[in-house]
Amino acid sequence: MRHSIFTALAGCFLATSLLADEPIMNMMPRWDEGWGYQFIEEYRHESDLLLGSRALHPGYTEDVHLLHFQSVYTWDKSIRLTAKLPYVLDARREMPDGSGGKRIEHDNGIGDATLALPLKKYFNLDGKSGSWTFKPMLRVPFSGTDDYEIYDNEWGNGLGLGYEYETAKFMVHVSTSGWVYHGNEPFESWSTLDLGYNFNAWGSNGALMWETDFHYEDDGSETLLAGPALYWNINDTAHVRIEWKHDFHDRQGVLDHGNGDVFKFSLGFVF
């Protein structure tokens, strides 16, 4: 009985791996009829099983290895279409078995897709360029049934707002999004503040960023994660990005893993 309660709680309220960023690296393609695709390899390690801010089961870990495929088409420079499809290469978590021991659960396979229609209003000023973004989104359930599920397997509607600008030296990106699901999942939001320093080297350009994300769920869960990211323009067509984020504050409204780190490696191509 205790076993099934734990499983039901954790299974229903898993924090999903939602990516607030848009392909390609948030920046491209800004031009009419531009298109691109991007692969993101993501590895996440959570150190404890939390309830509230307390580690109810310290050392009960979760390791998630994902591959995201994302694509974008810029129909008009102010209208983009994006699609994101994650694939769970392997997910493993440790849960209490109800008799003082650990039970290992796994998940793999396709995740839930996200379709979005980012509408952009660009501005070009002397020494500064940027955009405002309004982004309706749709979550399409594709994930299956394993021991547990990283993705929620529910339809959802989302709305995103964003503002960003760049000068030759600095960049600022602020965005927030909210999701409402058609099933049992609670409302959730992601908010992001990215600050970056742009540089030129070896005949190309890159950016060194500090990114801060805040994730909130209506069941009382909240996570503040932050860390550095490095973007590099390889040859105008290929772009690479590496990032690491650490959970500086983690509170789970229901039993879930937390206190973790996320690593991402992205490779994008734009035409």
Place this chain on the structure above:
Amino acid sequence: MTLVFGVQIGFVNAADGVPEVSRDVRAKAALVKLKTEKQVALLYVKGMTCPSCAIGIRVKLSKLDFVDGSRFKRGVDMDVNNQLLTVALKQGVQPNWQLIDQQIDDAGYLAMEWFSMEKNGLKTYPLLKVAE
């Protein structure tokens, strides 16, 4: 259900504040460019501060038949510090400014003026869209 859309950071604004470089500094950079590069079109593109965001300018202009794609990066050089765009031209060909202006607009930017080296020094000419 509590609708929380997180933070809306207020310290950023889109006002056209202090320019990245002054008009004089840009003119000096343009003069140097025109002295060192031959058979080019040189423009001031407002907002061209991010080389990755502005890749579309290269994508669009490199398709024009009067652009010499063998020079620079596919025929286009971007100086984001001065917002100066240099387009390599094929030998003996005059640039079509209207077409260049349109392609830059399609790439999400605003071409303001183009530069020419003349007997009495540097001259700037507004592009059609600016003059309208």
